[in-house]
Amino acid sequence: MKTFIRLLNFSKPYHHYIPEYVIxxxxxxxxxxxxxxxxxxxxxxxxxxxxxxxxxxxxxNLSISYLxxxxxxxxxxxxxxxxxxxxxxxxxxxxxxxxxLKNIFGFLSQKVLTRMRTTLLSKIRHELFLxxxxxxxSFFHNEKKGDLxxxxxxxxxxxxxxxxxxxxxxxxxxxxxxATFIMLFYLSPKLTxxxxxxxxxxxFIISYISGKLRKKASKSQNLVGxxxxxxxxxxxxxxxxxxxxxxxxxxxxxxxxxxxxNRLTKSIVNQRELASPIxxxxxxxxxxxxxxxxxxxxxxxxxxxxxxxxxxxxxLYFQIIAPAKNTANAFTxxxxxxxxxxxxxxxxxxxxxxxxxxxxxxxxxxxNCIRFxxxxxxxxxxxxxxxxxxxxxxxxxxxxxxxxxxxKSTFADLIPRFYDVTHGxxxxxxxxxxxxxxxxxxxxxxxVSQEAILFNDTVINNITFGSEKPDKExxxxxAKIANAHNFITELENGYDxxxxxxxxxxxxxxxxxxxxxxxIYKNAPILILDEATSxxxxxxxxxxxxxxxxxxxxxxxxxxxxxLSTIRHADEIIVLQKGNIVERGNHETLIAQSGIYKxxxxxxxxx
Numbered sequence: 001m002k003t004f005i006r007l008l009n010f011s012k013p014y015h016h017y018i019p020e021y022v023i024x025x026x027x028x029x030x031x032x033x034x035x036x037x038x039x040x041x042x043x044x045x046x047x048x049x050x051x052x053x054x055x056x057x058x059x060x061n062l063s064i065s066y067l068x069x070x071x072x073x074x075x076x077x078x079x080x081x082x083x084x085x086x087x088x089x090x091x092x093x094x095x096x097x098x099x100x101l102k103n104i105f106g107f108l109s110q111k112v113l114t115r116m117r118t119t120l121l122s123k124i125r126h127e128l129f130l131x132x133x134x135x136x137x138s139f140f141h142n143e144k145k146g147d148l149x150x151x152x153x154x155x156x157x158x159x160x161x162x163x164x165x166x167x168x169x170x171x172x173x174x175x176x177x178x179a180t181f182i183m184l185f186y187l188s189p190k191l192t193x194x195x196x197x198x199x200x201x202x203x204f205i206i207s208y209i210s211g212k213l214r215k216k217a218s219k220s221q222n223l224v225g226x227x228x229x230x231x232x233x234x235x236x237x238x239x240x241x242x243x244x245x246x247x248x249x250x251x252x253x254x255x256x257x258x259x260x261x262n263r264l265t266k267s268i269v270n271q272r273e274l275a276s277p278i279x280x281x282x283x284x285x286x287x288x289x290x291x292x293x294x295x296x297x298x299x300x301x302x303x304x305x306x307x308x309x310x311x312x313x314x315x316l317y318f319q320i321i322a323p324a325k326n327t328a329n330a331f332t333x334x335x336x337x338x339x340x341x342x343x344x345x346x347x348x349x350x351x352x353x354x355x356x357x358x359x360x361x362x363x364x365x366x367x368n369c370i371r372f373x374x375x376x377x378x379x380x381x382x383x384x385x386x387x388x389x390x391x392x393x394x395x396x397x398x399x400x401x402x403x404x405x406x407x408k409s410t411f412a413d414l415i416p417r418f419y420d421v422t423h424g425x426x427x428x429x430x431x432x433x434x435x436x437x438x439x440x441x442x443x444x445x446x447x448v449s450q451e452a453i454l455f456n457d458t459v460i461n462n463i464t465f466g467s468e469k470p471d472k473e474x475x476x477x478x479a480k481i482a483n484a485h486n487f488i489t490e491l492e493n494g495y496d497x498x499x500x501x502x503x504x505x506x507x508x509x510x511x512x513x514x515x516x517x518x519x520i521y522k523n524a525p526i527l528i529l530d531e532a533t534s535x536x537x538x539x540x541x542x543x544x545x546x547x548x549x550x551x552x553x554x555x556x557x558x559x560x561x562x563x564l565s566t567i568r569h570a571d572e573i574i575v576l577q578k579g580n581i582v583e584r585g586n587h588e589t590l591i592a593q594s595g596i597y598k599x600x601x602x603x604x605x606x607x
Contacts, residue, residue, distance in 0.1 A: 003341045004334070007163055010127070011120040017112050024109035025172050029179045031102035035095060036316050037183065110168065117164045121156065127348050128152055136354040137418045138379065146229025147222075151347055154224050155340035162337025169330035173323035180320050187313050188305050191294050195286050195317075216268050220336075223261040230254050268336065287317055354417055360437045366444050366525040366556065368429045369393045370415065375424030377410060377579075384410050385579040387424070394525075397557045399567035401600065402576035408560045411576070412528045415558070416445045446519035448548070450531040452511035454503035459488055460495040462503070463517045475521055482517035482547040484510070509543060516547045527557045564601055573597065 011017065058069040078090045132148065184192040234241065234250055241250055291314065298305055305313065370392040377385040385407045392398050400408040413419055414426060417433060426433050433441055454462050463478060464470035472495070479485040479495075487510050491497040503511045519527065529548060545566060561567040568587045575583035575590070575597050583595050590597035 003338045003345065004163065006345055007120070007124070007159065007341045008167075010123040011116045016119075017116045021109055021112040021116075021171070024105045024112065025175055028102055028105040028109060028172070029175050031098045031105065032176065032319075033179055033183055033316075034098045035102065036312060036319060109172065113168050113171075117160070117167070120164060121160055124156055124159065124344060124348075125152070128156070128344065131348050131350065131352075134352055134354075135350065136352070136420075137413065138353060139350060141379065144225065144229050146227070146232050147225035148347070149232070150225035150228045151343050155343050158340035159337050159344065162333045162335075163341060164337075166330040166334045166337065169323075169326045170334075173327045173330070176323045177320055177327070180316055184313060184316055187309055187316075188294070191290065191297065191305070191313070194293060195290055216264060216271070220261065220264050220268060220339075223257060223264065226257050227254070227261060230257065284321070287314065287321075290314060290317055354420060354438070356438050357435050359435075361431060361435055362437050363428070363431065363440045363444070366394060366428065370526070370556070371427040371430070373425045373427065375414065375421045375426060377407075377414060377419065378422045383579060385414075388581060390574065390581075392556060392558065394556050395554065396571040397552060397559060397567075397569070399559045399561050399570035399573045400576060401561055401564060401567070401573060401597065405578075406576040407579040408576055409530055412447075412530055412558055412560060415526070415528065416442045416447070443522075444524055445526045445528060446522045446524035447528045447530065448512075448515050448519050452503060452508070452515045454499060454506075454511055454514060456498070456501045458493075458496050458498055459491065459514065462499065462514055463495075463521050465518055467521070475517070478517045478521035479514075481520050481550050482513045483543045484513040484517045484547075487513075512544050513547055516544065516551060520551050525555060527552060527555045529557065529559045531560050531562045564597075564604055 058066055058073060075087060075090070078087050082090070128151070132152075181192065230250070230253060234254070241247060294305065294310060294313070298307070298310060372388050372390040375385065375388050376383070388411070390398070400411060402408055410419070414421055415433070417438060420434070428436070428441070428444070455465065460470070460472060460475055463475040464472075475495070476485065479488055488495055488497075497505075499505050499514075503514065506514065529552075548566075559567055559570060567573060571586065572584060573587060573590055574581055575595075577596065583590055583593065583597050585593070591601065
């Protein structure tokens with residue numbers, strides 16, 4: 001119930017829906033009940049001729065007796081004027097009017113819920129996307145991409161089909177049942193009280209089924225996430241799969257999970273569908289008991305029910321079966337939706353570790369230096385960096401080298417606050433970066449990573465990515481500096497060419513030059529280059545390195561290098577090993593020390 005209420009909170013403010021919805025539903029229930037209560041006077045007049053003889057119009061008051069007397073008053077008038085055929089036409093006309101009004105108000109109530117439904121789902125999707133886009137990188141280290149995709153797509157759809165669709169049933173059908181029981185108590189308290197004994201048995205059975213469904217639904221949604229993970233890995237690594245002849249292996253892996261999901265889905269559907277026939281069987285069983293028990297009371301003269309009111313009583317009781325069955329179905333379907341809701345809320349409620357200070361300072365320029373003051377960092381319990389102290393003066397080039405896993409990329413990720421340091425402080429112009437507006441901090445930094453991350457958009461939109469007012473002239477200038485202008489102009493539509501998912505229509509060198517053009521266009525004073533040329537061939541590397549050299553002019557640069565030939569002219573080279581600084585100095589100094597840096601140089605056969 002807590003999850004259900006949390007999900008409903010996304011449709012706030014409620015005053016846009018609830019008053020209007022309640023009015024429409026009450027009128028829907030009211031006119032629905034009147035349809036069947038008309039059976040009593042109709043049967044009385046047509047067959048038994050025992051309808052109450054009310055000659056004068058009753059005095060108005062809010063009661064069932066007034067409505068009954070008022071109707072009989074008009075009924076008697078029509079009998080006297082038009083006879084029984086006229087009464088038949090009169091009652092059928094009123095019946096048609098009530099059915100029409102019932103359906104009109106049912107449709108209007110559905111319109112209100114549709115408005116509520118679309119608002120709720122829109123807010124859930126927005127909250128999910130907002131949460132994911134604002135999370136730190138550590139969040140994505142702990143989550144599987146397939147699970148996140150499953151939550152954003154499948155689980156939100158499951159909330160729509162299960163939870164939101166059940167709202168109408170859960171809010172409306174119980175009102176129909178309650179109102180019907182009030183009318184049944186009015187007709188025969190003794191008989192109605194007797195039939196209520198059977199209802200808890202049906203409720204217990206359906207509750208038991210719903211409880212088992214909740215556990216299976218949660219497992220089912222986890223399996224969807226695993227299937228999506230395998231699919232995403234297959235698409236991303238299709239070249240490796242084919243080169244290692246691993247199609248059979250990956251197919252078997254997917255098929256095993258798919259079969260497990262298939263078995264679980266069949267079990268869930270069968271169990272869920274069981275609720276409907278059980279509720280209907282229980283309802284019919286109650287009606288059979290009513291006919292036997294109520295009929296015996298009437299035959300023995302122990303009931304005030306007439307034959308016509310008894311038939312109307314049975315007809316009214318039949319009307320409970322459909323809403324009871326719908327309510328049972330809604331609660332069983334709801335379990336799967338609530339399980340999906342819990343997964344969605346887990347992401348929405350995930351704490352954000354990168355939080356902006358309430359009194360954060362604005363900063364639009366970089367004036368002096370970046371200072372790492374005794375900083376350490378750990379992923380959970382795994383220490384990555386240990387007590388580092390580094391000053392990076394404005395306009396200088398600092399290179400980070402070391403074996404894989406030494407902490408180079410993590411070091412660079414701390415500057416724009418992709419992660420927060422575990423201990424120590426990072427200062428820009430002697431201001432702790434935690435005290436800066438995050439947007440201002442990141443606007444001072446441009447990043448070119450080893451993987452050329454591009455978006456399924458045009459060339460111009462990738463270069464000006466994130467710019468509120470794109471400047472095409474500046475974008476073309478940035479492309480020229482990045483040695484990208486020539487190949488761009490040769491594309492089908494030039495700068496307006498769609499480059500496909502992750503820039504798949506471009507070569508590796510073209511993609512990397514485009515990311516450099518994006519960094520140049522940003523024109524940030526601090527530049528982070530994370531092994532920007534390591535994945536390129538010799539010709540592409542030459543073009544990209546030339547573009548990087550132009551970009552680094554008059555900027556403060558932190559370069560993570562795999563190919564050490566690219567950093568020989570750095571002002572300072574820092575050698576990291578297992579998160580510690582083991583050597584530092586310029587190229588000549590480190591070569592003279594004949595330490596780790598010299599060994600790395602020799603391994604790459606750099607002369």
